Amino acid sequence: MDWNTFFFSIWPYISLTIFLVVTIYRSILRPFTISSQSSQLLENKRLYWGSISFHYGIVLVLVGHLIALVIPKSVVLWNAAPLRLYLLEITGLGLGLWAVAGLLILVFRRVAVRRVQVVTTPMDAVVLVVLLVSAISGVLVATLYRFGSYWFTGVFSPYLLSLATFSPRIDLVAPLPWLIKLHVINNFVLAAIFPFSRLVHIFTYPIGYLIRPWQIVLWNRKIKAQKIN
C-alpha cells in the first residue's frame, strides 16, 4: 500500500469514523463536557482581536468550501466572468488571511497571558497548532496554486463525493502538489481530534435562539398526568 492509498482512501475513513462516533457519544452521554471553554473572563483585550478575526474568517471560509462542494456547477458558472472570479478569489484569500491573523493572536495570547496559560490544556495547544497548519497551508495553496475556486470544483468536489459513496478516487488527488495534500490530510487530522477537543462547540451553534421563546418555565411535576383524585 502506498502513502497515497493510506492518506486518501483509508485515513479519511478512520478520521471520519472517530469524528462521528465520538461526537455522538459525547453529545448524548457526556453533555456536561461540551463547552466553548470561553476564557474571556480571564483575558479580554487580545481575545477581541483574536477571536472575532479568527471566527469570522474561518467560518466564512468553511462556508465557501461547503458551497463549492454542494453546488460546484454554480460556482463554475459564477467564475465564467473573470471579474467575478477575481472578486471571489480575493474575498477568499482575504478571509483566509484574516483567520490566520486571528489565530496567531489567539496562539500568542495562550502563550503570553499567564491567566490563559493556566487554563490551556494540551488538547487546546494541539487544536491551535493543527488549525494553524490548516489555515496557513490553505492560504499558501490559494496564493501558489491560483484559482482554487476554479479547480476545487473539478478535483475536490468529485473526490469528496467519491469518499461519500465509498469508492474513493485516489487518482484525482494523487498527482496534486504536496502542499495541497498536506492541507487535505491535516484537515482529516482536525476531524479526528475534533470530538476530543473544545471544537465540539461548533456543532452546538445555538441557531434555535432565533425562534425560541424568551422565557423557559419548567414544571417539575406532570400536572395533567397526576390528576388522580
Add this chain to the structure above:
Amino acid sequence: MNVRAHMSMLFHLDKCIGCHTCSIACKNLWTDRKGAEYMWWNNVETRPGTGYPTRWEDQRHYRGGWELKGSKLRLRLHSRAGGLGKIFYNPALPTLDDYYEPFTFRYQDLFNAPAGDDQPTAIPISKITGDPLDIQTGPNWDDDLGGSGIYASNDPSLDGVPEEVRRQMNELERVVFNYLPRICNHCLNPACAAACPSGAIYKRAEDGVVLVNENKCRAWRMCVAACPYKKVYYNWSTGKSEKCILCFPRLETGQAPACAHSCVGRIRYMGVLLYDADRIPDAAMVPDEQLVEAHRKVILDPFDPEVIAGARANGIEDSWIEAAQNSPAYKFVKEWGIALPLHAEYRTMAMMYYIPPLSPVVSVIENELFKLDLADERHDFELFQRLDAARLPVKYLANLFSAGNEQIIREVMHKLLAVRLYMRHKTVRGSVNGDTLGYLAEAGLTTEKAEAIYKLTTLPNQKEQFVIPQYHRETAVEAWKDPLAHKGEVGFGFIQPPQRGE
C-alpha cells in the same frame, strides 16, 4: 389567570449588621471550588459604594436587564440575531478584574523556609495562576467605607442626587452607609434566561427558582452580561455558568437557604408568594414610576377564593396555599407594602424584597458638639415631616428600590417611622398620645397593623420567619423514572468530571 408559586426572600435592611456570615455560609456550601473562588452568590456590600462587581449598576457599561423601547421590551444586551453575531466575543462581559483576582497565602513557606535571620512570611498568591500577587482589591474591599471619595461617591445609584447633598454625604459628620446583602433575585422576567442562546437557563414553576442547566450550558457567557444584578458567574475552570440556586436542596428538605438560616441579624425572611404569570408582560412594560405598583399587582391575594381555585387548577398543593397565607413575604410586600424589589427599572421583576433602611437624622457641629439638625425632643416626629433631612437621601433610596419614584419611598419610610413612634410611646412612655396615632393614620396604618409589623420585625420565631411548605418531591417527574437510574444521577456535585477541554 395563571397562578404560580414563588419562594421569596425578604431582607430587613434596618437589621443587617454587615457581618458577612451569610456570604461565608454560602461560600462554604457552594462556591468553595476551583473556578468558583471569586464567586459570591451571596454578597453584602456597603452602600453608598461601588458594590461587587465594581459598579455593577452601571448598565450603560454592563448592558444588563431590559429596556422599554417604544412599545417593545428589549434586552439591553442584544437582539436575537445580534446575540448570535456577537457570540465569538461578548463586548459587555465583565472580566475577572471587575470582580477581583482570588488569592490565598503560601502558608507552607512558614514551615519550609530555610533557617535565616528573618521571620518567614506567607506571601499572597493568586488562586488562578499560583503566582505571587500584589493584592489590589478583594471581596468587600470597600467594606464600611461610606463617604469615601473612591468608593461611596462612585456609586451609580447616586445619580440624580443633588450635588450639594452628595458633597454633604462626603463630610465626616454626615457620613452614612447601610448594608445591602444581595443574592440572585430569581426574577419573574429573568434577563439571564432570555439572553442564553442555548436556552440553558430556566425557571422552576413550582417555586420560581432560576437555574442553569449545566448540561446545556455551552459557555456563550451571555447570561453573565445580561443579568443586571451580575448574579450569574462564569466558572473559568469548568467552562460553565453558575448562579445562586436559592439552596433548593435545602428548601426541598424544609430548611431555609444557608444565608438566611445563618443570618446573625435575623434580617431574612422566607415565604411563598402566589403570582399571576399572565400579568408579567404588562407589568414589565409600564413607565418607570409605575413599575413597583405594577409589580405588586402581579402578586395575588392567597385568601381570594378565585386565586385559590386557580392555584389548585395549576396543581399547587394546599400546603403551599396555606404557606402563602402565612407568608411573611406576603405580609411585608402586599399587606403592609413596606418591602420593595431592588432596581425595579431593570424590568426583570426581581422576586427578592428589601425593607429600606431608616437613617439617622442629619447632624451639624455646633461649638464642637454634634447637634441634631432638628428641634431637640421630637426627632422622629420631625423626621416624619421632613424626610429630606434624613441622612440617606430619599432620592438615593428611590434609585435603589423604587425605580426613582420618591413617593413610594416616602410612603414606606412613613410607615416604618410611624411604627417606631408608636412602639416607642407605648413601651417607653407607657401611653400613646393622639399625636402619635395621628402619624400612624397619616402613614396609613392601624394600631393592629403597627403591632403586627413590630412583632414580625423584631420578635419572630424561626417558624414565623421561614414559612417553608413541603415540597412534595415524591410527585416530581423523577418519580416516573427507574429509581435505580435516578439514584445514580442526584446529589450535588458534578455528574461528570469537570476537566477543561475534555
